[in-house]
Amino acid sequence: MESRILKPLLGVYLGLFILFLYGPFIVLTILSFQAGPDGGPQFPIIEWSTYWYRHLFGMTEVTRVAPLRLGEALFRSLTLAFMTMVTATVLGVISAQAFRKRFKGSNVVFYLIVLGMMVPGVLTGLGISLLSTELGITRTWWGTAFVAHVVYTFPFAFLVMLAIFNRFDPSIEEASWSLGVSPIRTFRKITLPFVFPGVLSSMLFAFTLSYDEFPRTLFAGGSDLTLPRTIYATFAVEIHPNIFAFGVLTTLFSFSLLAVFGILMYLSTRRAKKLASQEDI
Amino acid sequence: MTETSTASGAAGTLPRQKTDSTAWLLITPGVIWMTLFLVAPILMILYVSFWTQTTFAINPTPTLESWRDFFTSQTYMNALWTTVRIWLIVLAATLLVGYPAALFIGIFVRSRILSISLLIVCVIPFWTSFLIRVLAWRPMLGREGAINILLQKFGITSAPIDALLFSELSVVIGMTQIYVVFMVGPIAFMLSRIDRNVIEAARDLGAGFGRIFTRIILPLSLPGVVVGAIFVSVMVLGEFATSAALSGRQVNLLGNIIVTQVGSLKWAFASVVGVVLTVIIGIVIAMLLRVVDLKREL
Amino acid sequence: MSVSQETETRSGADSVLRLDGIVKRYDDVVALDGVTLTVSGNEYVSLLGPSGSGKTSLLRVIAGFERPEAGRVHFRGADVTDVSPHQRGIGFVFQNFALFPHMSVLKNVTYGLVNADEGAVSAEVAERRARAMLEMVGLSGLESRGVDQISGGQKQRVALARTLVKEPQLVLLDEPLGALDANLRARMRNELRTIRKELGVTFLHVTGSESEALAMGDRVAVLDRGRVLQFGAPGTVYDAPSTPNVARFLNRYNLFAGSLHPDGGFEGPFGKVAAPRVQPADEALYGIRYDRVTVEPENTAADAPALHATFRASEYLGSSVIYFFETDAGKIVESEHHMSLGTPPEYRAGARYTLRWKPEHAIVFG
Structure with missing residues (x-):
């Protein structure tokens, strides 16, 4: 053989x-x-x-x-990753929940969301920095870079949740309702145990992607460096x-x-x- | 249209509209976010690419100056060509290097736990910072790097090879190692979904592995290849860090040009390059999506 | 028997479910086109319809999973059209069972008792009632199993027990036997009827199988393209289908196209014959049930109606045998012989026979 x-x-x-x-x-x-x-x-x-x-x-x-200035950078990166994780996961869960039933324009919305992970960081970063300059908004890691991070990580959370919901048989929820259990309790007792691993995965994705995110932060992050930008700064000099x-x-x-x-x-x-x-x- | 259907449906309820409105309620935050922070910025790039560039500033007087500069400059046309070339090479390299690994994980490993473990082993390097992973190739490929030391120790070469680092080759090697997992994952996933019975049945009918591969395995893994290719393409086309770290300024990609132009406050010109890059990526994704419906494969 | 008498009196008295002109559309497709139906307490109603007839949509509307565009649903005398599914108190048994996969058999059954919005009971009471119900459906001893560790038939019983333990007055069953193999299906038929009778609950059982519908229902409703074509006792539906489509779905009638003459005769492939029983309908059709067709050697003195045909094949069904004949026009005509009438005759493949029936047995539409 x-x-x-x-x-x-x-x-x-x-x-x-x-x-x-x-x-x-x-x-x-x-x-x-x-x-x-x-x-x-x-x-x-x-x-x-x-x-x-x-x-x-x-x-x-x-x-x-020269010593690397890591302490503050680490703090910024962790805070940013946490903010991104919460926002992206919440957006991902509610958006995927909306997609459980087909609605008008769902295809356009799907591609709009997925676009966020398709557009390279240089472009998102460049665009956001152009827009913020034009609007007179100061670029910061917790402002302009944060929204760019969510644009990047929300699609991942969304796709993970979509895959989870796709595998979830809606008749199980209906069975619960037909047994006299309210939709809220059904969500807690039946739906959540199912999708929870997906929520955790979404959070992990969002956190690690944001924690390590670099091109968007380079353009949109302002003057305070995050960890990846601290490393990038060493590229120019002798390592x-x-x-x-x-x-x-x-x-x-x-x-x-x-x-x-x-x-x-x-x-x-x-x-x-x-x-x-x-x-x- | 909404008006009339409301009127005609007045006798009963309007479930279709109702589910639509709850769906839109849930989807609105995401749509607003993506519109404000993704679509608007990209439209801004397009807009600014037609602005007038002065030495240190831009003003909204419309002009095609930056566009003319881009298409008449040898340097930038070279960068465009280099970007496309590196993309094609890395795409081919990730596919060639990754497919056999995915084949083993997805088809030949019988135990599900083992195949998942192997995938995890492949993904673990991702928990090292991307930039650190890029940097790690320097002591690998350098004149006194690990590869040159090993080559000389085993007597394969007598003198260190200089071309390993700070060349197009080092960029290709670095990118292949960093992005190959994005090819392996989707392919292995699609392969693991193939019904073993189909392969067994083909084998019982006397089909050799070559035939099983070309008739069953390859076609069924195609969606995985396409998804992997989309991942790799998008990331390689938008790259600038790997070439900055490993090419010693030998390789200038469109991404590098955007970074340097923004660094010298040439916003309009950076925007032109941004639009060009967007168009290229758009074409590539559109071509790949013609092969497979991403939404259905999930 | 006293039980059947009781059934009769009850069914006359109170209606458990009353549907009033239910309309349901999905985009441009009309699934239900004005369904009106009244179901009494303590009866077994089969809802027969081909796929796409809207039978599942109807169950989902009754359960409250879907809202109708028009029409009202009345349950126990109250209008529940705008009531949420969890407040209706109508049981639902899914074709794929829809068990809670992260719970044991026992937990699946106690779930609805413990978590209900109204009338929730303590864990002890729930467990006692669940165990009793599991015993009734024959699942004692499997209480602590995971639901992925039991067979299809057992899953079916868990689904049933989970629903019945809530003591609903009405249980909707969506092709409940569809996912089971033939053996099990036959056994579950009896069991469903027995369990229902014991609990005195009303079953509304949706099926695509005419034999299942006729065998199980105290009454049978035939649904086609979102409309109820006929609703009556199985015997009535079987003997006197009200429309050509009902006759088609029953799968027990040879149907011949032709024309109905004003003088009352029907002209078909067998010539012009008398048509004593005529049902008004959109199309002219002559129907004769398989078991009313007798087979004789060819060329016996033919008093109509009769057809000359070639014997092709037979199919043994256990309680009867079906013989397939082909007419000169290429139409297949079937004849059924019940085993209770004696040993089935044998015919020679390729030989010609004459098929004959009594005109008063035929049903004519036109």
């Missing part, structure tokens, strides 16, 4: 593929332990050290390598392993975020699983 050869072959390929995806990050992690302050962002490793991690937190002597150390730390932070999401997801589906396994008792 050909697939006997093909399967292991593709398996090996997948291994290489994953190496391709992770390779740069592995190298970056190794180099983040480069000696400082004279070790550069390349091989060989002069000496293993945590110098650049300490450098990030201002725990080293002042050298010619040092401190940026690598920073990359490792933000990744760890993202994973802890992911873990929180995973736990919430587990808790929300556990009830259903518990029921399913009751038979064994």
